[in-house]
Structures are given as structure tokens and as C-alpha cells.
Amino acid sequence: MIKVAVLGARGRMGQNVCAAVEAAPDLELVAAVDAGDDFSTVARSGAQVAVDFTVPSVTEDNVHKLIDAGIHAVVGTTGWTDESRARVAEHLERDGRGLGVLIAPNFGLSAVLAMTFAKKAARYFESVEVIELHHPDKVDAPSGTARHTAHAIAQARAEAGVAASPDATTEGHEARGMDVEGVKVHAVRLRGLVAHEEVLLGNVGEQLTIRQDSFDRVSFMPGVLLGVREVVSRPGLSVGLENLMDLG
Amino acid sequence: MIKVAVLGARGRMGQNVCAAVEAAPDLELVAAVDAGDDFSTVARSGAQVAVDFTVPSVTEDNVHKLIDAGIHAVVGTTGWTDESRARVAEHLERDGRGLGVLIAPNFGLSAVLAMTFAKKAARYFESVEVIELHHPDKVDAPSGTARHTAHAIAQARAEAGVAASPDATTEGHEARGMDVEGVKVHAVRLRGLVAHEEVLLGNVGEQLTIRQDSFDRVSFMPGVLLGVREVVSRPGLSVGLENLMDLG
Amino acid sequence: MIKVAVLGARGRMGQNVCAAVEAAPDLELVAAVDAGDDFSTVARSGAQVAVDFTVPSVTEDNVHKLIDAGIHAVVGTTGWTDESRARVAEHLERDGRGLGVLIAPNFGLSAVLAMTFAKKAARYFESVEVIELHHPDKVDAPSGTARHTAHAIAQARAEAGVAASPDATTEGHEARGMDVEGVKVHAVRLRGLVAHEEVLLGNVGEQLTIRQDSFDRVSFMPGVLLGVREVVSRPGLSVGLENLMDLG
Amino acid sequence: MIKVAVLGARGRMGQNVCAAVEAAPDLELVAAVDAGDDFSTVARSGAQVAVDFTVPSVTEDNVHKLIDAGIHAVVGTTGWTDESRARVAEHLERDGRGLGVLIAPNFGLSAVLAMTFAKKAARYFESVEVIELHHPDKVDAPSGTARHTAHAIAQARAEAGVAASPDATTEGHEARGMDVEGVKVHAVRLRGLVAHEEVLLGNVGEQLTIRQDSFDRVSFMPGVLLGVREVVSRPGLSVGLENLMDLG
Known part of the structure; x- marks a missing residue:
């Protein structure tokens, strides 16, 4: 049972993710937060993986907080640049606990x-x-x-x-x-x-x-869940869902 | 058994038409002529229908000769204008014997x-x-x-x-x-x-x-044969194979 | 402006039809009835065309009542037989007012x-x-x-x-x-x-x-509206939407 | 420039292979043999790779001779079994010179x-x-x-x-x-x-x-040539063209 937090839980994608996590027998939704909620809710929830479908202006900050809290991250929010991705990769390496972050432009x-x-x-x-x-x-x-x-x-x-x-x-x-x-x-x-x-x-x-x-937008959910399940065993930054799939 | 003449018989399309006519059990190839041959061969052949795959510079002249000889025509040669088509329609009406001419830009x-x-x-x-x-x-x-x-x-x-x-x-x-x-x-x-x-x-x-x-170019042959079989019962000028098909 | 009544208005298809009629600038929804409602509502509504998406057990009876009331009908309900269709055709002919009934198995x-x-x-x-x-x-x-x-x-x-x-x-x-x-x-x-x-x-x-x-089920609405608009000028029974389309 | 021999050169596939090798700027056709020809022609030709499109009854024997002669092989002939493939794999290992053999059921x-x-x-x-x-x-x-x-x-x-x-x-x-x-x-x-x-x-x-x-059958030629070019750097037995492609 993987414990999952959802950031941006009241947005359209966030709502779909919450529903999909709750419907999955091997996943447990332990936190669902959005703008205005305190991040400590996530940190204290016991989440092992957090899914971020927030907005470009806060997503990078969220990911750094998640790394500090020892939580793997699956990020669907857009707006990432080479620089912001590099800062996450660096943070993960510095952290040294083998955490994984997946940033994916597409979960279909x-x-x-x-x-x-x-x-x-x-x-x-x-x-x-x-x-x-x-x-x-x-x-x-x-x-x-x-x-x-x-x-x-x-x-x-x-x-x-x-x-x-x-x-x-x-x-x-x-x-x-x-x-x-x-x-x-x-x-x-x-x-x-x-x-x-x-x-x-x-x-x-x-x-x-x-x-x-x-x-249909629901077509993204199998990809998000795949990310949640795989990111825990992929230390470091992965860009693109294909890197967590077995396509070799 | 419909008797068929082919004009432009040595060109690529003409050769294919000759072969297709010879292979059809209800059609008989009675004349196959090309540039340099005497038109009287066609007139004397007993052909009921002539297929013209010649060149733009001679096709209209061929069609008028065919009408004069009392032969229906199926024309695949390009280069026809509103004016040249009008002259054929007029000739057919003047002729008064109920002859049919099909001019088709595409036989597929x-x-x-x-x-x-x-x-x-x-x-x-x-x-x-x-x-x-x-x-x-x-x-x-x-x-x-x-x-x-x-x-x-x-x-x-x-x-x-x-x-x-x-x-x-x-x-x-x-x-x-x-x-x-x-x-x-x-x-x-x-x-x-x-x-x-x-x-x-x-x-x-x-x-x-x-x-x-x-x-493949052979894909035009069923359409040419359909034209040959139908033109004999469609007096006047038809432009486009669809007008000889039962699509109502 | 064609005045339209909907029978079976509370069913899934009926609801969609009501919405589509209301959204169409050239149509006016004047009655929306379902099981339990009095048919006289339809008769008194001034409807020129009625759309029937009810159930097999009542649809034929509805159509006969509509003909008696001088209302054209577009029927999407299933369960029609050669016999029930023949009775409608006969009724229309007997009626003699040039009413049209369309029975269509598919409105897509x-x-x-x-x-x-x-x-x-x-x-x-x-x-x-x-x-x-x-x-x-x-x-x-x-x-x-x-x-x-x-x-x-x-x-x-x-x-x-x-x-x-x-x-x-x-x-x-x-x-x-x-x-x-x-x-x-x-x-x-x-x-x-x-x-x-x-x-x-x-x-x-x-x-x-x-x-x-x-x-999507909404894909049937353009076909239903086409039926409504065309049935008024097609006296007698038409079976199949294609017969009200200009495909000649 | 890779020197290529073709076995089964007079068959339909063999003829196409000969033509494709001759047309490729980086390949040279040095031998083209068929049933009745002496195998020594191939051995003496200086061929680095041989392509075998012969028949099931002789293909395994051909491959063993090619290995003995120090020639890589690309095999399109059918009829191989687990046992015959195992014998080839074993021979290649025993030979120890790093030769490669590709057996492919499909070169498209x-x-x-x-x-x-x-x-x-x-x-x-x-x-x-x-x-x-x-x-x-x-x-x-x-x-x-x-x-x-x-x-x-x-x-x-x-x-x-x-x-x-x-x-x-x-x-x-x-x-x-x-x-x-x-x-x-x-x-x-x-x-x-x-x-x-x-x-x-x-x-x-x-x-x-x-x-x-x-x-069209010619669609197999790019795959055969890819096999010829890649087999020289793939020691041992490969079954299936996909194993010589860069799909990781």
C-alpha cells in the first residue's frame, strides 16, 4: 500500500487524481491539499509519494519542500525550465536518500x-x-x-x-x-x-x-498511477513518463 | 458481346485497356490503333465503342470522327475545356442517333x-x-x-x-x-x-x-470497362464516371 | 419556427432532444411529456412535429394519436415490425392530410x-x-x-x-x-x-x-433535428433517416 | 565496403537481394550461387557476409559451412527449429572467432x-x-x-x-x-x-x-541490408531482425 498525497487537489486534474488513487487497491490517499492549505498537512500525512498538479508559479517550490520532507514526487504541472529541473536534480543528489522525482509533460x-x-x-x-x-x-x-x-x-x-x-x-x-x-x-x-x-x-x-x-481527460490517470508506483524505485530526476516504463 | 476499339493502344494506359478488354468475357477487341495508324481501321472494324487514351492535341478530333462513324466513346485523355466539351455535346445532339460519349478525368x-x-x-x-x-x-x-x-x-x-x-x-x-x-x-x-x-x-x-x-495503375481498368458497358445506353455527353453509375 | 413536442421527455434521449430543440433557433419546444402525462397536452400544444423516444409498448399507439391530431412524427423508439409500420402507412394514407412519419433505427x-x-x-x-x-x-x-x-x-x-x-x-x-x-x-x-x-x-x-x-450519444441530435425539419415536407411513412436526406 | 555473397541467388528473393546489394554504395556483391553451384565459389570469393535465401532442406548445412569458412550469415530461409538453431549457436561459440549469424523470419x-x-x-x-x-x-x-x-x-x-x-x-x-x-x-x-x-x-x-x-516484396530489402551491415558486429546467433536494431 503506497501512501499518496495530492497537491492541487481541487483543480480538475487534481480531483481526477484523488478519485483514481482512492479507486486503486494498492494506493491510499492520505492528504489532499490546494492553495491556501498548510504544507505541513502533507509532511505529517505519512505520504510516500506526492502528486503535484498545481500551477507553474508554485510547483518548483512544492517539489523542493517534498524532497526536504522525504517524499517522492510525480509532477504534472507545466512551466518547468532547464534551470528549474537542474535545481531539482541537484537537490535530490545533495539529499542523498534515494528519493525520486518524475516531471512529465504528458501522462497519456x-x-x-x-x-x-x-x-x-x-x-x-x-x-x-x-x-x-x-x-x-x-x-x-x-x-x-x-x-x-x-x-x-x-x-x-x-x-x-x-x-x-x-x-x-x-x-x-x-x-x-x-x-x-x-x-x-x-x-x-x-x-x-x-x-x-x-x-x-x-x-x-x-x-x-x-x-x-x-x-477524454480521464485517459491520463493510468499514467499518473504508473508514475506513483514506479517513482519510489527510481532515485533522482526523471523527465518524461517513458523513462519509468519498461520499454528496453 | 460489345465490340471495342482502342485509340492510343501503344501507350501505357492503352496497353492496359487492350489487355482488360481481351480478358473480359463480354467484350471483344476489334481494333487497336495509335499515332500514325489510319482512322479508317477503326471505322471499318465494326466497333460499337471506342476507348480514347491518346493525347490532348488529338482527342477532340478523334471524338468527332467517332461520332461521325456512329461509334460511342469513352475518353480518358486529359486537356478538355468547357468549349471542347460543348462542341462534342452539340455534335451528339446534331447527330441524333443517340450516341453516348463519356469524358472522365478519373476511372478509379x-x-x-x-x-x-x-x-x-x-x-x-x-x-x-x-x-x-x-x-x-x-x-x-x-x-x-x-x-x-x-x-x-x-x-x-x-x-x-x-x-x-x-x-x-x-x-x-x-x-x-x-x-x-x-x-x-x-x-x-x-x-x-x-x-x-x-x-x-x-x-x-x-x-x-x-x-x-x-x-496501382491497373486499378483504373474496372472503371474503364464499366464506362464501355454503360456508355452505349447513355445518349449524349456524360462528364465523370459517377454519372454512369447507379448511385441514386 | 417549427413547433415541436417531445414524447418520452424524461428519458435520456428525450432530455437530449428537449435540450437540442431549445437550442435550435428555428425550432420551438411547445410540449414535453412522458409516461403518466395526458396526451391532450400534446394535442393542445400547437405542435407541428412530435419526437417519440418512448418505449416499444406505447410508441405505435402514440403515432396513431399524433396522426389523428394532425401532427407529423419523428420516431426513434425501437420495436417496430413490418405489421406495425404497415398500419401507420395505411393510417397516413387514410388520413389524407399529407402528414409525414419518420421511423428511424439510427439518427447518427x-x-x-x-x-x-x-x-x-x-x-x-x-x-x-x-x-x-x-x-x-x-x-x-x-x-x-x-x-x-x-x-x-x-x-x-x-x-x-x-x-x-x-x-x-x-x-x-x-x-x-x-x-x-x-x-x-x-x-x-x-x-x-x-x-x-x-x-x-x-x-x-x-x-x-x-x-x-x-x-457520444449527443451525436444523434443533428439527425433528430434534421428529421424534424424534413418530415413536414415528406408525406407518408419514411423508414430510415437516409430517405429524408438529399443523397440522390 | 562489405563483401557479400548471396546463396539462393536465382530465386525471387535472391535476385532482389543481388540487385539491392549491387545498388548499395557500401556493399559489394562478390558471389551469387544457387543449387548446383560449388560452395567453394563462396569460400574463395572473399565474402565477409553471406545472405541465405535457399530452401529449408539445405539452409542449416549452408550456415555451418559459412561458419567454417569464417563468413558471417544473414538467413531468411524458413524451416528452422529450436534444435537447428541451437546447433548453430553452439558451432559459433566453438568456432570462437566472433562470427555472427542472424536468422530472421521477417525482414520487413x-x-x-x-x-x-x-x-x-x-x-x-x-x-x-x-x-x-x-x-x-x-x-x-x-x-x-x-x-x-x-x-x-x-x-x-x-x-x-x-x-x-x-x-x-x-x-x-x-x-x-x-x-x-x-x-x-x-x-x-x-x-x-x-x-x-x-x-x-x-x-x-x-x-x-x-x-x-x-x-511489395521489395520492402524486405532495407531489412536484409540492415542485417548485412549489423551482423558483422554482433557475435553469436541472433534470432529476429529487431535484435540488430537500436530500439533500447
Whole structure:
């Protein structure tokens, strides 16, 4: 039974996390706090792991307090920089008790796996393009996840010395989307959709397609719980849920 | 048994048509001519239908000769204009013998049906976008077929008074593809592919997807044969294979 | 402004219909009744169209009362038979005022269109198979919609004299699904899904795929409203929403 | 420049391998032999790697001769058993010169990656099913590749202690396909297709889909060449191309 505290417990994600922890037979919710609550509640709760879905302005401070209190952390809050992550890594090392902190930009298992597999497959194909599909109220295009995926693909191909995807076209580049370091990202906006991503990889005579669909925010809960269960045995800072998964 | 002549018989498409006619139990190949051959061969062959896969510079002249010879025509050659089509329609009416001419820009049944269905469905959905996918040696983007599909969709929606697809994005419009009269067309180029088109239609809570894949040029033959069999009972000029199909 | 009454207004579908009617600028909700309420409320409401989402045991009686009251009807309740439909058709003819009744087994536009298009395309392809995908709590397999689609496909092919889809396999027929009059229906059950159907049609060198996804019950509302708007100008009995759509 | 010999050089696969080796700038074809040719030709050719696409009855003997001659081997011939593979592994160890032998049932990169990714992802999802799609002249169903994939998925889930995919259906299990150790495999047969496989993985609110398409036999060549380039630095026996790929 792992004892879990939730920070940001009254937000949308926080509420879902509390419910998911309570529903899991191997986890126990021992503290649920939000802005205005005293941090000592968490420290005194006996929590072994804390889940932070708060706001960018307080999340780093929370993590340092959690380390001081000897509590592992799973962080879904955005706004982290190379500098703030480095300070956490340093703190963990200085602390020396083998605590683990996971900072993850995405807890959707299908999204995390799609990105991981796309990155690994990228060097073995002549062509690769990305299509992301979202509801039409989304303001940015392409999505951050798709840009992140395309960047990871571009980097993997560069490291393996793979040439750019062939492309004979010279005009007609005005559709929604973007060229991310040589990887084309197409952005579809369609009523009825939520958040979806498709990576297409092609060689002569063959194609590999990796697609992920997120139909609902609850889809993040299995990933959060996986983080809670695994972070206790991963000392130091891990960035990205894929690093706590068994994908070797 | 329908007697068939092939014009442009030594070209790639013409050769395929000759083979397909010879393999069909209800059709008989009675003439196969190409540049340099005398047209009288066709006239004297007893052909009831002629298939024309020649070149833009001679196809209209061929069709007028075929009408004069009392032969129905199935035309796959490109380069037709509103004016040249009008002259054929007029000639057919003047002729008065009930001859039929089919001019079709595409004989792929899956392509023709995808476009026809997309056009019919377009007015019933809040959002619609088109993705076309081709091999990376294709120079133009988006493909002519996809532009044509998007144009037909835009027109159908305008006629039904349907608003433009919703879109909250304001930047990131630099991917391969184009906005065709308000319908986004995304163009994917991937080694391994041939010619593919996908139309995505969305309402709150539901999606309709119509996709067609052309893996090979031989895929045009069923459409050409369908044209040959149907044109004999469709007097006048028909533009587009869908008009000879039973889709009512 | 069309005046609309809803029968079965307190059921799940009825509540959604009331909300959708109220949200539509060209429709006015004038009566919302359910079991126990007096039918005279509907008759006196001035309703031009009534939507019936009640139960099989009362729906036919409701429709006859609506016809007597001079109100068009859109019926989503199940349980209709050839006999009960014939009685309604007869009543409408006898009534002679040009009233329309629509009885529809499915109001999902994407589902209705997928089935309609599949039926039309079926005769033009050598092979056709159906895949339906649902959440794993669904007890029956394959789904009624998929069986209905397969039956319509089989019938269309039989009418056009098309041979059965080729199949060289002789063993390994133990997967979830069924052979419906020669059309293979595969049934996938997967957590995360709602209700989806895919029709695959193939010829040498080409494929046509028609797919529909229902993510949510609200997806039926555009179809119900379309029925309400169209039924007033379609005298007599119509079975199936596709008959009120402009798909010719 | 790696010197390559091809055994079974007059077969369909062998001819493709010879052409692919000759077209690769970093490989040199130094011997191409087939049944009836003297093995000493290979031994004397200076080949560093030999590719064997012969027949089950001679492939093991070929590999032992290659080891004796100090030549690495890439084997695509089928018919290997646990015993014959064990004899090769033993011979390699006894030989002690660090030679490598790759025996691969599949050289399609998309197929190999799809299977590898499906296996890794399987334990993270509540549901998983497999759809394989082939041309209708294929006699067996489901395909060997799909059975292999399903077996690998079942094994990975068993090792991770994951429960069987939920399934409320109790009847309607007569479609083409099979239950492989609790993993449903659906087999589609459609004119126009070649060889395709789709793995569907689902959790509440999300789906991951991994699909691979083989359009043509030439799609195996990149995998064969990858084997040739990598086997020289992988001493001992490797079974499966994925073990020579950088997927960690």
C-alpha cells in the first residue's frame, strides 16, 4: 500500500487524481491539499509519494519542500525550465536518500508510447510525416505534443545520419501545420475530435503508422498511477513518463 | 458481346485497356490503333465503342470522327475545356442517333466514389477537411484530385447554406497543402505510397471518414470497362464516371 | 419556427432532444411529456412535429394519436415490425392530410451515411468486409448496426449479380464476428471505444474505406433535428433517416 | 565496403537481394550461387557476409559451412527449429572467432517494428486485439505473422501479470480469425491488399494503434541490408531482425 498525497487537489486534474488513487487497491490517499492549505498537512500525512498538479508559479517550490520532507514526487504541472529541473536534480543528489522525482509533460500512455516508438522507428525509414488532429476550438497549431514529437524524430534522424524525407514539391505550402526541423506536421481541426496524433513512416513498398487517440481527460490517470508506483524505485530526476516504463 | 476499339493502344494506359478488354468475357477487341495508324481501321472494324487514351492535341478530333462513324466513346485523355466539351455535346445532339460519349478525368472506382460520397455528405457535417497522400516524387501539391474534391465539397456546402468549418487557429499555416475555397487540404508525401485520399467529416460526438487508396495503375481498368458497358445506353455527353453509375 | 413536442421527455434521449430543440433557433419546444402525462397536452400544444423516444409498448399507439391530431412524427423508439409500420402507412394514407412519419433505427448521421454509401458502393467491388468496434461491455456481437449494414451490402450485391467476395481460406473461423449472407463481419471489443464501424471494399489495385465513429450519444441530435425539419415536407411513412436526406 | 555473397541467388528473393546489394554504395556483391553451384565459389570469393535465401532442406548445412569458412550469415530461409538453431549457436561459440549469424523470419522493417512495439506496449493497456489484412488468395488464416504477434503480446501481458482483455460477448464467434492465447486475431481478406497488420490497444479514454503495410516484396530489402551491415558486429546467433536494431 503506497501512501499518496495530492497537491492541487481541487483543480480538475487534481480531483481526477484523488478519485483514481482512492479507486486503486494498492494506493491510499492520505492528504489532499490546494492553495491556501498548510504544507505541513502533507509532511505529517505519512505520504510516500506526492502528486503535484498545481500551477507553474508554485510547483518548483512544492517539489523542493517534498524532497526536504522525504517524499517522492510525480509532477504534472507545466512551466518547468532547464534551470528549474537542474535545481531539482541537484537537490535530490545533495539529499542523498534515494528519493525520486518524475516531471512529465504528458501522462497519456498512448501519447507517450506513440512518441517513444516514433522516435525509435524514425531512423529506419526514408520518409516520415506527422498528422495531429484536434477539436476546432484549439487555438494553437500544430499542437505542442506534435511539435515535440517532430522535434524528437528530427533529432533521432540527425543522430543516425539519415537524410531528410524526400519531397519534390516546390509550392502549395499553405495548409494548417508547420515544418519542424525538416519534419512536416499537418494540423487537422475537426468538430467531434479531442486530441489525436498519427506518425506515418515510409520505405519503398512499406509503411508503418503509429496513431494515438485521447478521447477524454480521464485517459491520463493510468499514467499518473504508473508514475506513483514506479517513482519510489527510481532515485533522482526523471523527465518524461517513458523513462519509468519498461520499454528496453 | 460489345465490340471495342482502342485509340492510343501503344501507350501505357492503352496497353492496359487492350489487355482488360481481351480478358473480359463480354467484350471483344476489334481494333487497336495509335499515332500514325489510319482512322479508317477503326471505322471499318465494326466497333460499337471506342476507348480514347491518346493525347490532348488529338482527342477532340478523334471524338468527332467517332461520332461521325456512329461509334460511342469513352475518353480518358486529359486537356478538355468547357468549349471542347460543348462542341462534342452539340455534335451528339446534331447527330441524333443517340450516341453516348463519356469524358472522365478519373476511372478509379474508389476515387470516383470517394469524391461522390464526400460531396453528398459534406452538407451534413459541421467540419470537413481533406488529406491527400502520395509518393514523394509527385511535383504538385495538393493533387488535382484533392483540389477537385475540395472544390466539390465547398460548392455543396455553399449550395446548402452551410457555414465554413470552425477554426480557432490564427497562425501556423505553413504545411504542405492548401485552403481550397475554405476547405483545408493537407498534402502528405511519403515513400512507399502511390495515391490516396481521405475526407474527414465531423459533428459533435461523431466522425465520418471516406478514404480511397490507389495502389496501382491497373486499378483504373474496372472503371474503364464499366464506362464501355454503360456508355452505349447513355445518349449524349456524360462528364465523370459517377454519372454512369447507379448511385441514386 | 417549427413547433415541436417531445414524447418520452424524461428519458435520456428525450432530455437530449428537449435540450437540442431549445437550442435550435428555428425550432420551438411547445410540449414535453412522458409516461403518466395526458396526451391532450400534446394535442393542445400547437405542435407541428412530435419526437417519440418512448418505449416499444406505447410508441405505435402514440403515432396513431399524433396522426389523428394532425401532427407529423419523428420516431426513434425501437420495436417496430413490418405489421406495425404497415398500419401507420395505411393510417397516413387514410388520413389524407399529407402528414409525414419518420421511423428511424439510427439518427447518427455518420452511421446512416456510412451504411447508405456502403450499400451503393458494394456492387462495384470484388471484395467487401465489415469491421465493427465497440467498448467491451457490449454483450452482443456483431452489433445490430453492423449486421444491418452487412445485410444491405449482401442484398445490393445480389441484386446487381455480383459474385461473393473471393476467399481461399478454409479454416480459422473462430474470431468474434459472423458471416452475414456471405459478408464477413469482424467484431472488435476494446476499452476506450464507444461505437464504430468500418466497411472495406477492394478491387485489384485499389481500396475504398468508409468509416464512422460515434463518440457520444449527443451525436444523434443533428439527425433528430434534421428529421424534424424534413418530415413536414415528406408525406407518408419514411423508414430510415437516409430517405429524408438529399443523397440522390 | 562489405563483401557479400548471396546463396539462393536465382530465386525471387535472391535476385532482389543481388540487385539491392549491387545498388548499395557500401556493399559489394562478390558471389551469387544457387543449387548446383560449388560452395567453394563462396569460400574463395572473399565474402565477409553471406545472405541465405535457399530452401529449408539445405539452409542449416549452408550456415555451418559459412561458419567454417569464417563468413558471417544473414538467413531468411524458413524451416528452422529450436534444435537447428541451437546447433548453430553452439558451432559459433566453438568456432570462437566472433562470427555472427542472424536468422530472421521477417525482414520487413515495418512488420518487425510493429511487432516489437506491440509487445512492449501490450502490458500498459486494458484491451488489445489484432487485425491482419491480406489478399484473398492467401490460404491460411490468421497469418503466421499475426499469430506470432498475438503470441508475443499474450506472453508480455502474462509476464507483467496483466488480466485478459475484457469481453462481455458470449456468442457470435464465427468470423475469420482466431483466439491466440486470449488475444483475438481478426483476419480480413480483400482484393487489392497485399499484407497488413494492425494492433489496437485501449484504455479508458485512449487508444494506441500500430499498423504496418507491406505493399511489395521489395520492402524486405532495407531489412536484409540492415542485417548485412549489423551482423558483422554482433557475435553469436541472433534470432529476429529487431535484435540488430537500436530500439533500447
